[in-house]
Amino acid sequence: MKKVLFAASVYSHFASFHKPFMKMFQQKGYEVHAVGSNSRKRKDELLDIGVICHDVDFDRMPFSKKNMRAVKELNDLFRQHYFNLIHVHTPTAAFLTRYAASKHNQGKILYTAHGFHFFNGASRKNWLLFYPAEKLAKRWTDGLLVMNEEDISLGKRLGFMENHNMFHVHGVGVNLKEFNEKPGELIDIKNELGLTSENVIISCIAELSPRKNQLFLLKNWNSIVDQCPNAHLLIIGYGEDMEKIKAFIEENWIMNVHLLGYRKDIPSIIAASDIVTLVSKHEGLPRCLMEAMAAAKPIITTNVRGSRDLVDNGHCGLVVGLGDNEGLIQSFVRLIEDKQLRINFGRLGQQKIQAYSLGNVLNEMEEIYSRYV
Numbered sequence: 414m415k416k417v418l419f420a421a422s423v424y425s426h427f428a429s430f431h432k433p434f435m436k437m438f439q440q441k442g443y444e445v446h447a448v449g450s451n452s453r454k455r456k457d458e459l460l461d462i463g464v465i466c467h468d469v470d471f472d473r474m475p476f477s478k479k480n481m482r483a484v485k486e487l488n489d490l491f492r493q494h495y496f497n498l499i500h501v502h503t504p505t506a507a508f509l510t511r512y513a514a515s516k517h518n519q520g521k522i523l524y525t526a527h528g529f530h531f532f533n534g535a536s537r538k539n540w541l542l543f544y545p546a547e548k549l550a551k552r553w554t555d556g557l558l559v560m561n562e563e564d565i566s567l568g569k570r571l572g573f574m575e576n577h578n579m580f581h582v583h584g585v586g587v588n589l590k591e592f593n594e595k596p597g598e599l600i601d602i603k604n605e606l607g608l609t610s611e612n613v614i615i616s617c618i619a620e621l622s623p624r625k626n627q628l629f630l631l632k633n634w635n636s637i638v639d640q641c642p643n644a645h646l647l648i649i650g651y652g653e654d655m656e657k658i659k660a661f662i663e664e665n666w667i668m669n670v671h672l673l674g675y676r677k678d679i680p681s682i683i684a685a686s687d688i689v690t691l692v693s694k695h696e697g698l699p700r701c702l703m704e705a706m707a708a709a710k711p712i713i714t715t716n717v718r719g720s721r722d723l724v725d726n727g728h729c730g731l732v733v734g735l736g737d738n739e740g741l742i743q744s745f746v747r748l749i750e751d752k753q754l755r756i757n758f759g760r761l762g763q764q765k766i767q768a769y770s771l772g773n774v775l776n777e778m779e780e781i782y783s784r785y786v
Contacts, residue, residue: 415786416494419464420448420510421502422471427464428455430585430700431502433771434778435464443497448490448510471506475546484509491517498523498786504530508546511553521785524550525558525582528697528719529567534735535695547571555785560584560698563718580781584698586774587766592680592707602678602685606645606671613644613749615713616686618679618701619693621652626692626715629741631658631667636742638668641749645669647686649676683708687755688748694735696720706766711758713744723769729762 417438419427427435427447435445439462446465449456459466469486472479483506491513497520501507507524514522530543548571557568557579565581573579603609619625627648638644648658651674662670676682679701683689689705689712696719702712703723712730714720726732731748733740748755767773 414444415442415497416444416446417786418446418448418494418496418499418510419502420499420506422449422473422506423453423503424449424451424459424466425453425455426502428458432458432462433586433775434500435459436462437775437779438782439463446494446496448487449506469506471503471509473505475505475508475542480505480509484513487513488517491519496520498782500525502527504543504546508550511550515553521555522553523556523558523781523785524554525560526564526568526697527560528695529564532563532567532695532718534717554578556580556781558582558781561719561722564697580777582777582781583769583774584703585700586771587700587703587707587769589707589766589770592683592704602681606647608645611643613641613687614647614685615644615688615690615745615749616647616649616682616705617690617692618649618682618704619691619699620650621648621654621658623654624694625650625652625654626694626735627654627658628661629715629736630690630692631661631665631670633738633741634667634670635665637745637749640742640746642669644745644749645671647671647673647682649673649679649682651675679704680708683710686710688713688745690714690745691720692741693717693720698722703766703769706759706762709759709763711748711755712762713741713748723765724762725765729758729765 419431438445447459448467448469450470456466467490469483470479471483487510499514499519499522501510501524511522531540551571557573559565559568559581568579634646683705689710691699691702691714693715695717698719705712712724714724714732716732716734721732724730724732731744733744
């Protein structure tokens with residue numbers, strides 16, 4: 414039986430984004446394998462659809478002793494199996510898997526860059542560490558998949574050629590039907606939070622981390638509420654900054670903020686929202702913004718790659734500069750106070766996001782895969 418291998422640092426990456434592509438291979442008669450760690454759980458979701466999992470514990474820091482052990486385990490895997498295609502994700506796991514596979518006469522190797530760690534504005538350390546690594550790994554990479562304009566430029570700088578061995582795809586796809594507005598569920602969520610129809614709900618759906626930059630929004634939130642006291646901010650997600658964010662809210666008396674943690678009802682939360690925001694320091698192509706656009710919600714986001722690829726400033730949302738406190742405040746005040754503008758932005762965003770539908774991305778990926786298997 415033909416075999417395909419997906420590799421990433423954690424199984425939850427596949428559970429969140431890649432199950433449709435794994436199922437596509439299964440329907441074509443492939444045996445689908447996955448390499449990753451179960452540190453963030455969700456391995457069972459892969460096993461439930463028939464994916465064969467190989468536990469490898471990667472460390473994000475490339476020179477960790479843990480990664481030396483990971484290479485040994487990858488070598489053992491490649492001695493036991495021949496894979497017709499290997500599709501790698503996440504920088505360290507992608508590098509190590511490509512390196513190990515290159516020594517064992519495996520099939521073609523594709524790499525999806527969900528946002529290179531070296532980018533305009535990245536630290537010198539990131540450029541010194543990750544750019545040379547990707548330059549080296551190019552020799553083991555048959556095809557590179559990128560999701561935004563800046564990464565296309567970086568891919569060319571690495572030596573890839575667009576539409577030859579580098580392909581622009583519309584992200585990992587979003588199920589448009591799942592994020593259609595569900596008016597019947599709006600009342601339930603507002604009741605849960607003790608809110609009324611007069612309140613304007615702003616949702617920020619992201620891992621709580623320095624990269625997602627929630628503190629930038631929170632530092633300005635009281636200024637927004639001073640002008641728009643009916644505004645309420647929902648922070649959805651969990652992560653390393655959870656305690657820091659809780660402490661900041663308490664110590665600074667931040668008003669009208671609801672920390673909801675991890676939620677499984679994201680479509681309902683987006684449907685209940687009037688505005689969706691993401692203020693990250695850098696992105697690849699943020700799925701939460703695609704989901705919000707599918708639900709016809711206006712966006713306020715930062716001027717970083719991926720986010721600006723999705724949101725045209727003044728067309729389907731507002732884009733502000735990183736660290737532009739006044740610009741952030743005024744963008745929120747403008748949208749909170751202008752319901753018709755929110756509706757107009759939402760409709761235009763819903764039109765734009767059609768190209769990013771799961772069905773369209775599955776077709777894009779099937780065409781790319783067919784070049785290599």
